[in-house]
Amino acid sequence: MAEAARRIDRIDTAPRFTAADVAGLNARFAGVSTQDTIRAVIAEGLLGRLAVVSSFGAESAVLLDLVASIDPATPVIFLDTGKMFPETLAYRDTLVDRLGLTGLRTISPDAAGLEARDATGLRWSYDPDGCCAIRKVQPLEKAMRDFDASVTGRKGFQAATRSHIERFELDGDRIKFNPLGDWSKADLDAWFETRGLPRHPLEGQGYLSIGCAPCTSVVKPGEDPRAGRWRGWDKVECGIHGEPIAHPGDEPVF
DSSP states (O other): OHHHHHHHHSTTOSOSOOHHHHHHHHHHTTTOOHHHHHHHHHHHTTTSSEEEEOOOOTTHHHHHHHHHTTOTTSOEEEEOOSOBOHHHHHHHHHHHHHHTOOOEEEEOOOHHHHHHHOTTSOHHHHOHHHHHIIIIIHHHHHHGGGOSEEEOOOOGGGOGGGTTOOSEEEETTEEEEOTTTTOOHHHHHHHHHHHTOOOOTTGGGTOOSOOBGGGBOOOOTTSOGGGGBSTTSSOOOOSTTSSOOOOTTOOOOO
């Protein structure tokens, strides 16, 4: 890990991290508690310039609380797509105040890009992949230029596509840190109760995974928690946690 730390401190040297770095991190923290892992990562600077990427959704408070208890100044990136539920924006403000988060960065899609590619604001209804590319993937790519690693709140139980999440993953030449990957719904609920954390106001209405309002619906009994996202489409991810979705003529607008 010392080698990895030295590498990211040098200027104009690529790559930041390699598969060997990721393997070393996963080996070092195998069996180590989530809290101790997050503490070591932050205190030792193992991932260089680090940012939490949070949707301020149904379970986001747990990760934010864990990070805030160690360093409340840790940068937290919130992507306001322009299609968020008003309840999510209010919940963001509630958690920031409650947890004392001082590193919040709210980012938005490029205005010129939206005008050129989604002037009506209805692209979600006929091209959800393209909408996500414009409103999520491209703005986050731009924001992550300042960082070497991201911390996510992904959990293995959320969907079949997330069932084998490792704690550390290679994301290009950055690292994606998933400290809650092996947490169960019961673990999350217990943390909410023990810490007295506020719940997202839409969770009680059956919204178990909360994204943009037009593409989020109530989850039915027995469904994966993310089944309410992009219902009716052959789509399970927005693109920020996998290969970016490419669309002819949709060059990034930075």
